[in-house]
Amino acid sequence: MSWVPVPDGSGFTLDNLPYGVFTPLRGGRPVGGPRVGVAIGEHVLDLAAMWAGTPLGADLATGSLNRFLRRGPREWAYVRAEVRRMLETDERRRFCERNLHRVDEVMLHLPVEVADYVDFYASEAHAANLGRIFRPETAEPLLPNWKHLPVGYHGRAGTVVPSGTVVRRPCGQRAAGDFGPTLKLDIEAEVGFVVGAPSALGEPVGTGAFADHVFGVVLVNDWSARDLQRWEYQPLGPFLGKSFATSVSPWVVPLAALEAARVAGPDQRPEPLPYLAEKEPWGLDLQLEILLNGEVVSRPPYRDTYWSPAQMLAHLTANGASLRTGDLYASGTVSGRGDAERGSLIELGWNGERPLRLRDGSERAFLQDGDTVTIRGSAPGVGGGRMGLGEVSGTVVG
Incomplete structure (x- = not known):
């Protein structure tokens, strides 16, 4: 005590x-x-x-x-x-x-000077929901590669901002010949991992070396302009729809504090390739909570995330890419199987088909100017009870 x-x-x-x-x-x-x-x-x-x-x-x-x-x-x-x-x-x-x-x-302040930022797509429930939204005609919502590797993209480190930073509604191409402010501004409730110890160029970092390089965990809101993203992402992936702001929490919870949160991850089929195999599991029993204007709208469970942070790190460096102190990589949207466990508005409102109804009677398909989003997190403590991961918050301005 x-x-x-x-x-x-x-x-x-x-x-x-x-x-x-x-x-x-x-x-x-x-x-x-x-x-x-x-x-x-x-x-x-x-x-x-x-x-x-x-x-x-x-x-x-x-x-x-x-x-x-x-x-x-x-x-x-x-x-x-x-x-x-x-x-x-x-x-x-x-x-x-x-x-x-x-x-x-x-x-x-922002806790680290971010060197590189990589965002993954590691939640099966989230990936499947987006597959059903955007490819309803296909029987399999996941793309063919999804269960073979942790899908990710390289983001923009210069627009990683501390909690409390206002988020200006971004502009971009929404469709052919259509340029203007996004009409589908969204959030993504994520868990981020802060790299402390670097690695040498050309030397992959295996899953067993995860704790030798990663110092701790932050909460992340990867703000997303879904209409910009939808138009621009093929064939090279997210760009302006993602690069305008990524908010992180001010407190980095060290891995050493999360021993009681470690769990085995979901069963992975097909069996991952050897470089993604884990001798010791690095699933984490973290509970997230999303508040929109002070009202809880979702409670996504991180423990169901398909790809572990150790596997994400192993894939990130599998080609010999080096780690630098201050690198940040995030899980992608954390979603559970239940309707009230979805980590983005595009899922909660099913791309606007079923908007959220808030306590004040208003509805949200996507974010409006003046909306404030806060993401909180907690984990079991080694001494019992729950530990906090802090919170990350941001308010939208036009």
Whole structure:
């Protein structure tokens, strides 16, 4: 148990200790520069101050997690163990108390400087729903390659933005000769994975090395313009319909905090090729929740996702592509089998055929200007109960 008070229901317990980048505020104004901290209850502990005057402290006194992540798994484990000891014992309590900040008195930033961004399409329920929507005449909703490899595309790292960033309705070609703002602005509730330790060019990273390279998990909303996407994606895949904004949560939950969430993934048939085989499963029992203007509209379960994050990483590097510190890759829309477990509006409203009806009586086929979308997440904690993954939020403006 920590001496820092953790309110009942808080997702940021001693078993969690997610990492983020923050700037303290005084009277609403920034004090000093951004630095790395961990969240505990309703507070943030300044890690740069804890290791001030050391090379590690210098790496923590920056505007991103990148320099710390580059240190690799051994250093990640050391810092996590030391932080936990500080928060459990009185040994450095007075010093820690001077460097604790209330979370409502800090400014949170994008946690990593994103090097490359890759988005997958790993949920079978989501892929099947879109197949039924766009190819209703076919008996098999999944394309022939879907169960043989984790399908993905290379996104735009420069438009990955922190939670709270407003999302401007994008323009593009909606059909031949038709240019204008999207009429089908959508969300995608996803789980993202932050790469810490790099790999060498030409050397694939196997599924067994997943935890040697990936530091932790964030929540992702990959905003999508479905009409732009539908017109442009053939034959090379998503482009302007996806590249205008991808929002991520400010807290990175380390893999070390998710041991109790590890589960075997769905049965995979046909059996994956050897480079995608897993000796130890890396399915994760994460529960997502989507709120539209404060109203819960869906609760997608991540544990049903067909391709695991270790398999996604193995496929991403199978051709020898190198990993860089700060790389972010995401699961693609997380959807479950139930109607109330779908992770996008195109599924929830079946491409506008059955719009969502909200509590205030309004309907949504796709997002309107002024709408605010928030995605939350939780996982079982190693000490019992639930841990929070934080939340990612954004508001649409015209």
